[in-house]
Amino acid sequence: MANEQNLVPMNQRTKSEAREISRKGGVASGKVRRQRADLKRSFETLLSSEVNNEQMRELLIRLGYDPTNEMALALVILQKALNGDVKAFTKIQDVIDSE
Template sequence: MPNEENLIPNSERTPEERREIAQKGGVASGAARRRKRSLREAADLYLSLPVADKRQVNKLLRRYVPAEDIDNQMAMIAGLHAAATDGDARAAAVLVKLLGEETPAEKLTPPPADDGFVEALQQAAQVWKEGGDEPE
């Protein structure tokens, strides 16, 4: 690690110094949480605004989305759906994750076959630990 000589271990600091450093960290953490919350609120507000592009509104209406449900969030979901149906695996993964279901890779991957190999290894290791002959 570069500049290791500049680091002072906590064991060499006084309790007052450690308290002061911890207090500064707490203040910085609170500021970061407030920034993240503000950004999340701004994103939520923007996504809840109505769609300004009339062509996009008409496209959503043709997809049978009720007019009162058309907002930027719905347009974003419709865009993800369109990308996923066009073959974009990332868009499909995002949609599946939004729905809270398991990812397609988890569905397609079969569980490993239990052929007893792992159990045999565990038994051999146990015998060897107990002082038996070294496994071959």
Template structure:
């Protein structure tokens, strides 16, 4: 477990040792980036799949979503919109964050939801 006695600053290590630690850190960083990229690609694939639940598909179609646009991503957005309209401030914040609308303050979000 790290503590002050076993932590050695990089400027007090040999050049060879510092280089090796940097190389190991670079490898770990690359592995983490590849893992995140793979996870992001899997999420994008799943969200782009068509909705398999007929009730959800019918509800989205009834709400005016074009049949070719009915996918899992649209179902999630529709669910967030419904929750936000019912007064869920967290759902509203998520929607505003997705839209990139950071100019709204929390008080403005509450006013929009209360209306």
């Protein structure tokens, strides 16, 4: 934990110190944004790929859906909601309401 006596407010720092601190914050923020974007692209790729589980694959095809991980996940969440899982129901509502 920081020692309160060692903290120097930004308005008491020189312009060059404040600029350098802000620059470091901007660089760190950009790095985190890129990491999140990469993770999102990875999940989109994985969700659009075909299901490995043969039973789930056959079930999705029988129901007339594409046998993707995304559809399998949606089906599993729906099954949980139908069995009374309130969190699953809430997630489904969130997805539907976000459009």
